[in-house]
Amino acid sequence: MTITVVLNGEARELTCAPHESLMAVLRREGFYSVRFGSETGETGAAAVLVDGRLVSSDVMLAAQADGHEIETVEGLAPRMSLHPIQEAFIATGAIQSGYSTPAMILAAKELLAADPDPSEDQIRDALSGILDRETGYLRPVLAVQRAAAALRGEAVSDVETSVVSPLTYDMDGVTDPEGIPAVSPKVVPNPEVPETNVVGRPEIKVDALKLAKGNPAFVDDIDMRQMLYAKVLYSPHAHARIVAIDDSKARSLPGVRAVLHHQNVARVRYASGGQSYPNPLPYDQVSFDDKVRFVGDRVAAVAAESVEIATEALELIDVTYEVLPAVFDENEAIAEGAPVIHDEDGMDGAHDASRNIVHHISADVADVDAGFEQADRIFEQEFRVHQVQQAPIEPHIAIAYWDSDERLVIRTSTQVPFHVRRMVAPLLGLPIKKIRIIKPRIGGGFGAKQEMLIEDIVGHLTMATGRPVRYELTRQEEFVSSRTRHPQTIAYRTGVNAAGHLVAQEMKVVANTGAYGTHGLTVQMVSGLRGLTSYKSPNKRYRCDVAYTNLPVPGAYRGYGAPQALFALEAHMEDVAHALEIDPLEFRRMNWTAEGDPIDVAPQLGEGEADTSFVPVVTSSGIEECVAQGERSIGWQRRLDPEWRQPSDRPNIRRGLGFAMCMHGSAIPGLDMGAASIKINDDGSFNMLIGATDLGTGADTILGQIAAEVLGVPLDDIVVYAADTDMTPFDTGAYASSTTYISGMAVKRAAEETRRQIVDRAALLLEESAGAIELRDRQAWSTDGRSVGLAEIALSSLHQAQQHQIMGTASYVSPESPPPYAAQFAEVEVDVDTGQVTVQSLVMAVDCGVAINPVTAAGQVEGGMIQALGYGHCEEMAYDEGGRMVNARFGPYWIYRADEMPRIDTYLVQTMEKSGPFGAKAIAEIPKDGVAPAIRNAIANATGTRINAIPFTPERVWQALHSKG
Amino acid sequence: MVTIRAYHRPTTLAAALELLARPDVEAIPLGGGTEINGLPGRVPSEVVDLQALGLADISRDGATLDVGSMVTLRDFIEHEWTPPLLRDLARREGPNTIRNVATLGGVVATADPESGLVAGLLAYSAVVSIAGASGIENVVLTDLVGGGKGLVGSIITSVQIALGGDGTFEATARTPADTPIVLVAGHRSDDDSLLLAATGVAATPVLIEPDGIEDLRPPPDFRGSADYRRHLAGVLAARVVGRLPEGGPA
Known part of the structure; x- marks a missing residue:
């Protein structure tokens, strides 16, 4: 059928099928800013304006739009220009991955057309239909406020960092403990940090323009001729053998080009976690197996001329299953008599597959039993943490095709392009040199995309058909068939002496890695590392069994094993302090790891080869200042005020405040590696090629800032290209809080080498010694005030004399992993009659060393805290008795919306970490660590009830309050 | 989504009813479509869009x-x-x-x-x-x-x-904007009669009586057991009743 619409001001006739969504038609017409998030309209990524109103075009038929006016972000501003709303989103740092930014910009446009001066509540309501997993909505709200001011004709100034005076040390020139700015990023400066020009500045993201304008930038934003569409048949059973599979009817369906399953795909064993070579054993997966181990496990894949045909073909694949008993709980899985999930041959490296124990991990510092004997008090507690999903708004998607050299190209939404290339090669039977992986912009990952998850499927299908193949997970598939966070049962036992110091600490974990091992070893090693590092104890012990079950597969999720461990640890420490009648902050202060203290358990729980001869020490810590800033922001003294805790006008409400200390790492020492290459162009600008993978975090930007700082140029002179296995140097990828610290040092070193060559050329031109030259303001300066421009240097070097490409390349691996620290505070209200917990406020003060870009760093904290809020408060994967997830869509799963947010406040407390680039440590993961325990401790402060399992959903809390009697 | 084979946009109620009355065709009326267009499954159907019937006043x-x-x-x-x-x-x-x-x-x-x-x-x-x-x-x-x-x-x-009277509601949910586990809405009309209705306690939203809470048989799900939902209905209904006193606000 044909519909007539006014599209971005132009009358258009569009052809569509009756069933097609408006989103599908707009994307086919090249309006790539309209993006898929789910089939049910809940993400808002596909929102457009219809007759001036924001609607989810994924749940609107194109036919419904017939006769109406449609506006997409492409219509806002012509090429080379920006609409004031787009400018505001860029300036305020409201854009992270940018996947849903066009929808937010349209929401702002509709709102500001109706009300030029909206309230914050109105703005939040306008944004309420667009789910954001990245920003915590704070910066998008600021962006709309800024845009409103600009459209009212008011002057808007550059976004600057708010400087907050330190509370625990003196800082010359900063003296305003009273005038706390309302708007983050709030930076607490440190006198040890030297002056810089580009680093430490809230520079505009290098990819902001394409994201604000909705330009084609993501995996799906290309059109390929002869494209085929893949669908995968997933198991309806939690545990079953495939007795027979008949694909004849599917193959004979017109439009079907390939059907693959275990009978026609080579059985090559692998582990899917995107990790360095060699991937940890066991290799317990194959592309298609004759056994399924969870509801959502792969059975077969189809490539067809359309998604609809592929979907129909799945229904025509006749599979006969022998259903087997299943087990879902980690403790039941390792008990005697449990069904054996991996009974196949070749389980090398599994600890005891016959008992479903894939890994047994142990680590000891000194003698924990002797330590307990010395203890005056011993405390024991058990905790349970549950399964959640990363839920990036862009689900996994990959497109494979043969290039003109007959090499296989896979354009994929991944955090680990180089690992994917190495890992997919043997599965496809291709040499690595025949494969190219391209990571374009990606719409969030959070660890779910630290996997080789679907690249083998599109690779196999392209090889089978010779044609490009696209595969995108549905939202349900993203929940069930990608990756999740490991559930754990955690037991702590802590011995304390009469002075309140820890003398022994033991942590026992039984972890649930679902049907496959993937990150099962390393996540649980991080749980032990993080769970036994925050506090000093002369004797420590870690024991962990990692269990196979028939649940969907956990893997990497931002924070790795730390959020699990720190929920238990910070709840435990709170309760120990309470039992000892010591102030909870003071108890932690008495025991926390400080500068100079060894991270003694690290050598046994690192991911590389254990090197017990090197025990890292804490080289910088700002935790004292973090606590002080957080205490002030949250109003910590209120926790002891009975009138505040029990408001007289609301008899069913109790209020409370909670705290959690967080300590994380910066990359995997001795293993994570980054590399960079920088070359000068004729005009004195630079191309920077990096393997690092920007997930929307701003990695490309902060790495550009590091290069610009070294080279004495503005960020705008650094053209960044990243994460393409043919074009850029190697990088392990975006995980383990490694990019700033590791890739940043690689960039710094590459820039320093480039600078050395520039200086040599400048010395030649200025007839000066190289040692007397410095770079600033796009010039090389001699000590006597003469200068030569970088363009002149480039032209000389490239065209005129002793010709030579000025170019620096460097790699970096660190033996250390300096810990960022943070103080997390939470304020809650508990309805004691219903169990409903309302989180009113979250405050996090983070020591990330020097924030290379305070705006992107603050955005990491704000977004991370809100993801962590979901973990502790409302998100959970729920199952029926057969292991089928019952809430695999955003409504019943629920992630926080813009119009229901607690107050969030972020402080960046500077320390000078000398091993990091310009003093930087990591920041990406630590915001995930403290929210759940801080809420838990706040509920305890409010009600006296201590709840040792998350999430704090109403019935759980009510049951706990009720059982208290 | 539903597999939609044909889309109709009639301009009269009679034409719309005629399209829906065809005995050999599964046809469903389409309001905004936000539910139907997001439904899983592949049920073949035709849709009759009601947007041109003048029903938006x-x-x-x-x-x-x-x-x-x-x-x-x-x-x-x-x-x-x-x-x-x-x-x-x-x-x-x-x-x-x-x-x-x-x-x-x-x-x-x-x-x-x-x-x-x-x-x-x-x-x-x-x-x-x-x-x-x-x-x-x-x-x-x-x-x-x-x-x-x-x-x-x-x-x-x-x-x-x-119109008239006074109404209020109480709800318990995981987060402030989440779909409530149980919601109780109450309306005291001008003649002082009070009606309470609840979600989360039956297969559909239902009218409830404050003294009939124990007879409810709520369908449980992962957010709330039957007992808990019954408890919530009682607590929330009492709050609603308390905010809608006989004879208007005290």
Whole structure:
């Protein structure tokens, strides 16, 4: 059928099928800013304006739009220009991955057309239909406020960092403990940090323009001729053998080009976690197996001329299953008599597959039993943490095709392009040199995309058909068939002496890695590392069994094993302090790891080869200042005020405040590696090629800032290209809080080498010694005030004399992993009659060393805290008795919306970490660590009830309050 | 989504009913479409879009508000005559991207078991006008939601709400904007009679009695067991009753 619409001001006739969504038609017409998030309209990524109103075009038929006016972000501003709303989103740092930014910009446009001066509540309501997993909505709200001011004709100034005076040390020139700015990023400066020009500045993201304008930038934003569409048949059973599979009817369906399953795909064993070579054993997966181990496990894949045909073909694949008993709980899985999930041959490296124990991990510092004997008090507690999903708004998607050299190209939404290339090669039977992986912009990952998850499927299908193949997970598939966070049962036992110091600490974990091992070893090693590092104890012990079950597969999720461990640890420490009648902050202060203290358990729980001869020490810590800033922001003294805790006008409400200390790492020492290459162009600008993978975090930007700082140029002179296995140097990828610290040092070193060559050329031109030259303001300066421009240097070097490409390349691996620290505070209200917990406020003060870009760093904290809020408060994967997830869509799963947010406040407390680039440590993961325990401790402060399992959903809390009697 | 084989946009009610009445064709009326277009499955169907039938007006006859079935939730919320309770409950039906399209008729027709707005309309004793082969019939919403009156082959044309009185609601949810586990809406009309309706305690939103809570048999899910839902219904109903005292606010 044909519909007539006014599209971005132009009358258009569009052809569509009756069933097609408006989103599908707009994307086919090249309006790539309209993006898929789910089939049910809940993400808002596909929102457009219809007759001036924001609607989810994924749940609107194109036919419904017939006769109406449609506006997409492409219509806002012509090429080379920006609409004031787009400018505001860029300036305020409201854009992270940018996947849903066009929808937010349209929401702002509709709102500001109706009300030029909206309230914050109105703005939040306008944004309420667009789910954001990245920003915590704070910066998008600021962006709309800024845009409103600009459209009212008011002057808007550059976004600057708010400087907050330190509370625990003196800082010359900063003296305003009273005038706390309302708007983050709030930076607490440190006198040890030297002056810089580009680093430490809230520079505009290098990819902001394409994201604000909705330009084609993501995996799906290309059109390929002869494209085929893949669908995968997933198991309806939690545990079953495939007795027979008949694909004849599917193959004979017109439009079907390939059907693959275990009978026609080579059985090559692998582990899917995107990790360095060699991937940890066991290799317990194959592309298609004759056994399924969870509801959502792969059975077969189809490539067809359309998604609809592929979907129909799945229904025509006749599979006969022998259903087997299943087990879902980690403790039941390792008990005697449990069904054996991996009974196949070749389980090398599994600890005891016959008992479903894939890994047994142990680590000891000194003698924990002797330590307990010395203890005056011993405390024991058990905790349970549950399964959640990363839920990036862009689900996994990959497109494979043969290039003109007959090499296989896979354009994929991944955090680990180089690992994917190495890992997919043997599965496809291709040499690595025949494969190219391209990571374009990606719409969030959070660890779910630290996997080789679907690249083998599109690779196999392209090889089978010779044609490009696209595969995108549905939202349900993203929940069930990608990756999740490991559930754990955690037991702590802590011995304390009469002075309140820890003398022994033991942590026992039984972890649930679902049907496959993937990150099962390393996540649980991080749980032990993080769970036994925050506090000093002369004797420590870690024991962990990692269990196979028939649940969907956990893997990497931002924070790795730390959020699990720190929920238990910070709840435990709170309760120990309470039992000892010591102030909870003071108890932690008495025991926390400080500068100079060894991270003694690290050598046994690192991911590389254990090197017990090197025990890292804490080289910088700002935790004292973090606590002080957080205490002030949250109003910590209120926790002891009975009138505040029990408001007289609301008899069913109790209020409370909670705290959690967080300590994380910066990359995997001795293993994570980054590399960079920088070359000068004729005009004195630079191309920077990096393997690092920007997930929307701003990695490309902060790495550009590091290069610009070294080279004495503005960020705008650094053209960044990243994460393409043919074009850029190697990088392990975006995980383990490694990019700033590791890739940043690689960039710094590459820039320093480039600078050395520039200086040599400048010395030649200025007839000066190289040692007397410095770079600033796009010039090389001699000590006597003469200068030569970088363009002149480039032209000389490239065209005129002793010709030579000025170019620096460097790699970096660190033996250390300096810990960022943070103080997390939470304020809650508990309805004691219903169990409903309302989180009113979250405050996090983070020591990330020097924030290379305070705006992107603050955005990491704000977004991370809100993801962590979901973990502790409302998100959970729920199952029926057969292991089928019952809430695999955003409504019943629920992630926080813009119009229901607690107050969030972020402080960046500077320390000078000398091993990091310009003093930087990591920041990406630590915001995930403290929210759940801080809420838990706040509920305890409010009600006296201590709840040792998350999430704090109403019935759980009510049951706990009720059982208290 | 539903596999839609044909799309119709009739301009008269008669034409729309004719399209729905074809014996050999599965056809469903389309309001805003936000539910139908997101449904999983591949049920072949034709859709009859009601947007050109002129059913998007709000009018008032004395103390009765007549809301066209194609009035969007947004327009319902923004209209000056809409009672505050129903405005607040309509706002909770979904975010703006949905409210801008979803219609009051669609909310009533789908009668989502967790729809607070349907509960509010029950408490307001709303009456639904349904056009069918035999003309327009007015049905009390309770009968419609309770399954006593089917909608096959017919079209909801409007919803009538008796204005006046006072209303309020209480809800318990995981987060402030989440779909409540249990919601209780109450309306005390000008004649001082009180009606309470709840979600989360039965297969559909239902009228409840404060002293009949123990008889409820709520369907449990992962957010709330039957016992817990019953407990919530009691607590929330008591709060609502307390805020709607006989004879008006104290």
